[in-house]
Amino acid sequence: MTLADPVELATPFFALMVMLEMFFARRSSSIRYETRDMTASLLMGFGNLIIGALLAGFIISTYQAIYTVRLFDLTHAWWMFLLAFFAEDFAYYWFHRISHERRWFWASHVVHHSSQHYNLSTALRQTWTGTLTFAFIFWLPLVWLGIPPEIVLFFSGISLVYQFWIHTEAIDRLGPLEWVLNTPSHHRVHHATNPRYLDANYAGVLIIWDRFFGSFVAECKEDPPEYGIIKRLGTFNPLRIAFHEWAEMVRDVRHAQNHREVFHYIFGAPGWSPDGSRKTAAQLKAEWRAEQISAQKTSST
């Protein structure tokens, strides 16, 4: 079975939509564009496209090797496409969640969060080092189950294309769709650094996984999202954007006192430090919650 690559097909559409949003931004104060930020995002996307094409063979051959020992033959099952869609979205949820919770994967994924803007060009700010982290292992169980590799890759592409349009401040809430789908509102929360919003809304297409696994947080009008990462980047240099967290990880590992520290610096939560001098997202969120509870107690007495 040969299927088209949805991301390749959508590339001209991406450029056109960014252009339209940029036009729209001139009339709306809620949408912000900045030349160097946008260009950096586009160059990250371009690099991702090239590196993706160069390393696709490695991923495909790994998928095919696993597929030879699949548990079931689902090729002719009519419901295989339905299963593939849900299974891919489920795998994406866990890939994405672990990409935020473990530094090894975060070092790659942080690129996507490194812009202080939230517009359609931010969607294209993609990692160059995803394959290096072996992130594709999250989709291997699908192939082992019997979903053909090309179908897995097709739905991964569909998910990426879907997630493009939700990177915008131009769209508010979408009524009942908010219950089921990942929407611009839900994804704004995901990109925010406000303590309330940290480590939330990892969904690809369906927000149901976040609701089910307790990582859902709704956007709150009183607390507008502040985008980016906790330690904001002071550069638009694509090389620094791509490798800064890897460089910091190497530096931490070089200063580690023992093997336990080495392990935590690589596979611990982003922000972990042996002396607590830095904070993880979970710690920041817990501090914020404690402050909220304390403030509520004070106001009620």
Add this chain to the structure above:
Amino acid sequence: MVTLIIAIVGILILFLLSRAFGLDRNVIFVDEGAALDTLHHRHPDFTPDSSLLSTDRHSALFEDSSHGALGLVLALGDDAVTRIIQKGGIRRITALQDNNQVNGLKLYLDDVTCPEVKLYMSDYMRQAWLSRLQNYLGHDL
């Protein structure tokens, strides 16, 4: 190959359009107070006893000498970036020159994510801040 060509052309068009729309602006801090507000938004406990606003008003430096820390505010497009710099946080300091005329200082930070900062200032301020900034130089240089 076609996708790559479309991507390159798309990036070029978007870059030129954004320039034409004047989206390549940099934040300008009205005064030191505005820069300090930006710093306090991220680091509310930082209490400086001296400050410097770059003459181009794109960056500002604060010092809390009692705690031995510098607060840096830096325009990054239409946003700002802040850093607290402790002793050892500066790798190197050089004179900032335009047209063979020294008009400030360039700080090379020990920070992968914010490697250098330009601070334009008068000669008098440059002399005053240079001696202070020596305290924050890293041991390796």
